[in-house]
Amino acid sequence: MHSLKQRFSNAVKCIFIDPPYYFIDTKPADTFAYNSNFKLSSWLVFMKNRLEIAREFLKENGIIFITISDDGAHYLKVLADDIFGRENFIADVIWQSRKSISSDGLLSISSTHVLTYAKDKTAINKAHFKLALDIEGFDLEDELGKYKIEPFDAPNVRENLEYKITNPNNGDVYTPPKGRHWRTTEKEYLSLLERNRIQFGSKGLTKPQLKVYLEDAIEAGKGKAASTLWSDVTPDTILWTSTDTTTNATKHQQAMFGDVVFENPKPENLIQRAIELSTDENDIVLDYHLGSGTTCAVAHKMGRRWIGIEQMDYIEDITKARLLKVLEGEQGGISKSVDWQGGGSFVYFELKKYNQDFLNQIMAANSKGELDEVYADMAKNAFLKFWFDKNEFEKDENFRSLDLDQRKELLISILDENQLFLNHADMRDSRYHVSEEEMNLTDLFYGAKND
Structure with a gap:
């Protein structure tokens, strides 16, 4: 990270x-x-x-x-x-x-x-x-598209939202029901009426209702x-x-x-x-x-x-x-719901191993002989703990008496865990055998040249 x-x-x-x-x-x-x-x-x-x-x-x-x-x-x-x-x-x-x-x-x-x-x-x-709009509720349709009907009145009383509405089809006059108010100001209501967003029942003979068009709801980002x-x-x-x-x-x-x-x-x-x-x-x-x-x-x-x-x-x-x-277009999971057909790309990177390579070799060793070979390589090339004394370690007879797992544990303990992977600043050091391709890709990734 x-x-x-x-x-x-x-x-x-x-x-x-x-x-x-x-x-x-x-x-x-x-x-x-x-x-x-x-x-x-x-x-x-x-x-x-x-x-x-x-x-x-x-x-x-x-x-x-x-x-x-x-x-x-x-x-x-x-x-x-x-x-x-x-x-x-x-x-x-x-x-x-x-x-x-x-x-x-x-x-x-x-x-x-x-x-x-x-x-x-x-x-x-x-x-x-806001969760995705439930389009199943928009089951009515006219020349403007799919819509649904909602009440034009809302809970509570607000004086600026109380006014008379006249049904243009039969002249009946309506005020908000007791304890409720209209959903918009009178000016906004007249605009809605002009834009065919108000209806007076399915036959045009009852109280006002709000027509909510699917296209308008989608544009407004409405949802539950x-x-x-x-x-x-x-x-x-x-x-x-x-x-x-x-x-x-x-x-x-x-x-x-x-x-x-x-x-x-x-x-x-x-x-x-x-x-x-x-x-x-x-x-x-x-x-x-x-x-x-x-x-x-x-x-x-x-x-x-x-x-x-x-x-x-x-x-x-x-x-x-x-x-x-x-x-390739794998069709499990959400693929069908999002109409996944495949495509795209990704880049796969691995961190360049340093002490991690030695750690892996230690864990994979099946004999003391193999472990001795790993240690010989570590002594020359690994980044070891600052307190490690090579001469004292190699003279220590106690190490010779340890079983395979105990030896592994000891060798792991002398590796500097802060150097498990190669630092960017060290990648041009010839000791680490970083290829030109790896260096170029790393520089491209970080957007800077390490001179």
Whole structure:
């Protein structure tokens, strides 16, 4: 993430992450390739370090969505309040992530939290939080197009909105019903009448009604405001039951890869909802716990630009492969609802490994002999801890008595973890064997030459 800050600071409109969850009870196996058995303090530090950087990526009107289970939700809420500010908290969205009943606990857990924060709540586009217009209500039509009928009166009494309206068809005179007022001033009413936006019943013989044309409503950006309980097909609340469950997301995963790669993948239309609430076309969406690539797949299908970051090795075989399928027109998830036909492109980068290469070699060694070869290379070429004394280390008989795993642990401890990847400033040093193509691409990415 730090390597991208220079270019993308204050540039991202939406961050959606599904990070490693904190679990009170030790899990017998990780829910995915990250360690899911964090101690609470370690997990909070892990989250804090990344959320602080994430905030720097957000535009002033940007929004972050963080999925989390019950065990960690309230700890994370306090942490996120500190990082983003309590005044920028938008909602704790409740998503019904499971419909089957589990007897594992006293209550069957069927929901997941989606903590939602703005970088600056006063700067966000409130129109995004209007849900899509329900066009099914516009079932009448005349020469001006599709329309629906709404009452021309509204609750409460306002003197400036009380006046007499005469039905031009029969001369009947109307005033607002008791305790109500007309929806517009008299001047605005006359304008609406002239533009055929008022009718007096289907036969023209009753009280005034407002004609709302679909085209006008679309232009005005009208829609139903999202509230705190999302439960129907055109969701208007924050219980996201209309989004798919993890079961459907797992089926989608199986269709693409023939196997279950992640235990609890997030469905595409859950992320679609978040992106709709926070972005417009061509805005940038970021996911720095990319996993199987769902966030970027959805962003791509929706015409957004995107950045995905993943540290695990499966990115080549799973994440990248999935996104290539999206380019080819893959039809799972939201594809049909957005009429996705394929297309577009993306650039795939890996950080140039330095000490990380030695770390990988240590972990892969199957014998003490192999480990000795790795150490010999490390002693010449790796960036080691400042306190490491090569001569003393090689004379230490205790090292010789250690078993393979203990030796690995010791060799890892002498690697400088701040040098796992090659610094941009060092890439022209011949010791690091950086190709001309890699240097040119890196300079192009950062927009500057490192002389």
